[in-house]
Amino acid sequence: MNFIWNKKGMIFNPIDRYEWMQQYAQVPTILELNDRLRIYFTCRPKPDTYGKFVSYISFIDVDKSDPEKVLYIHDKPVLDLGVLGSFDEFGTHPCCFIFNKEELFFYYQGWSRPSSVPYETAIGLATSDDLGLSFNKFSKGPLFGRNYQDPFLENGFFVYSENQSYYLFYASCKEWINLSGKLEPVYKIVMATSSDGINWHRKGVELFNPKFDLEASGRPCVIKIKNLYHMWFCYRNVKSFRGDSDGAYRIGYAYSTDLINWTRDDDRSGIDISSFGWDSEMIAYPYVCKVKDKYFMFYNGNNFGRDGFGYAELIIK
Numbered sequence: 001m002n003f004i005w006n007k008k009g010m011i012f013n014p015i016d017r018y019e020w021m022q023q024y025a026q027v028p029t030i031l032e033l034n035d036r037l038r039i040y041f042t043c044r045p046k047p048d049t050y051g052k053f054v055s056y057i058s059f060i061d062v063d064k065s066d067p068e069k070v071l072y073i074h075d076k077p078v079l080d081l082g083v084l085g086s087f088d089e090f091g092t093h094p095c096c097f098i099f100n101k102e103e104l105f106f107y108y109q110g111w112s113r114p115s116s117v118p119y120e121t122a123i124g125l126a127t128s129d130d131l132g133l134s135f136n137k138f139s140k141g142p143l144f145g146r147n148y149q150d151p152f153l154e155n156g157f158f159v160y161s162e163n164q165s166y167y168l169f170y171a172s173c174k175e176w177i178n179l180s181g182k183l184e185p186v187y188k189i190v191m192a193t194s195s196d197g198i199n200w201h202r203k204g205v206e207l208f209n210p211k212f213d214l215e216a217s218g219r220p221c222v223i224k225i226k227n228l229y230h231m232w233f234c235y236r237n238v239k240s241f242r243g244d245s246d247g248a249y250r251i252g253y254a255y256s257t258d259l260i261n262w263t264r265d266d267d268r269s270g271i272d273i274s275s276f277g278w279d280s281e282m283i284a285y286p287y288v289c290k291v292k293d294k295y296f297m298f299y300n301g302n303n304f305g306r307d308g309f310g311y312a313e314l315i316i317k
Contacts, residue, residue, distance in 0.1 A: 001226065003253075003270030005297055005312035010278050011068055012060055013308040014043050020056050020077060022046045026305035027219065027285045028298040029094035031104075031132050036061045036071055037291065038132055039298065040078070040094035041309060054081060055091030057108065059132070064291055067298075067311050078135055079108065079126060087112055087122045087142045095123065095157040097132070098166070100197050104128040106135055107159055110142065117176050117183050121155040122146075123168075125198065138198075149204035152176065153185065156218035156285075159197065160229075160259065166194040167259050169207075169231070171218030177238065184238045187216050191260075208254055208264035214238040217252065219285045222259070225295070225316075229256040232269060232297065234284040241282075249284035251299070271297065271312060278302055279310065288314075 014025040021043040031038040040059040047053040056077035063069035082088035088110025095107040106126040111119050122142035126135035146152060152173035160167045171187040189207050192200040210217065217235040224230070231254045237247025253269035254262045274280045279301030286299045295314035301307070 001228070001268075002317045003268060004315040004317065005271035006315055007271075007274065007279075007312045008310065009068055010301075010308055010310040011062060011298075012039070012041075012070060014041075015307065017043075017073070018075065020045045021058065024055070024304070024306050025308045026055075026300055027093050027095075028287055028300070028309040029096060030287055030289045030296075030298060031059075031097045032064075032289065032291060033061075033131060035064070037064055037067060039067075039309075040132075041305075042091070042093040052113075053091075055093065055111075056081075057092045057094050067296065078132070079137070082110060082112075083140060085112075086110070086140055087120075087145065088124055089113075090119075092124070093155075096159050098159050098161050098197060104132060105159075105197055106132070107143075107157055109155055109157060117152075117185075119153075120146075121153045123154060123157045123170070143198060144192075144200055144202075147202075149202045150190075153187075155187070156189075156220065156233075158220050158222060160222045161197070162224075162259075164195070166197045166200075167222070168192040168194065168200055169220040169222060171216075171220075172204075177214070179239060185216065186214060186238050187218055189217050189220050189233060207262045211235065211252070211264075211266065212237065216241075221286055221288045223288050223290065223295070229259055230288075231255070231262065232286045232288050234286060236282075236284075245281075248282035249304075251283050251286050270314070271299075278307060 025041040029040045061072040093109040098105040111121045125138035150172040157170040173185045173187040192202040220233040236249045240247035252266040254264040256262045281302040
């Protein structure tokens, strides 16, 4: 099976929308409703005088048949920042949605600022009874944090549910390295399993080998197509990944027959940077979903999504 992603264009630019939404619309995450797609993302106000920032989750609604047609822009964040000392004190990122019986589970990523490294991330859970207009946090703490298998941080979470089993794919930081005075994390994609979507058993094993030394891979998204499981994710070079660099984010691909054992084959990802425009330097944070009889990939471009996100439509050959 060969894939070609036909790029359709940018959907949403967050620049100067609200005081709390001045820039960035990162990690687009989809909730499909009967009459529309609800796209969640994380945005930022302007940084403070010390260059520090926080991040908030909000959403837009778009037409299911034409995602470039924006129907509604939400005018406030959907989650409050965490309390003093909590895992989501300084920001939240959307991850994915799962309908668990009568409840909508919203898995999100929270981040905080430890004293020795730039940030620490973990997975949180919120629930909604109004189709994602508002949420209640499941707890003040994360579903799980650092332990002997994930010693530094976890991020880029995606939950796949099948036959009353839950599979959590995420990036686990294996080390922090100092590059010319700047601390950078090295992380790899691993997985955990659950019977209820709340209590998780970690596998602690990297799903596939890195493409090169000091690769960071994350934001996996899994979907089943024609009896095979497909994962799109993003990866970069820890040494050089900002701006127009060969080490900047690209989108990789892997496949599996059982959700446990994965084969990486980036040549089949079907998408790369453009020759010019908003995604000409990097492409990152893919989210793949089926809408009616079509498959869409929503993703960020240059500057880690500072100017917004767009989408592509899948052609299978």
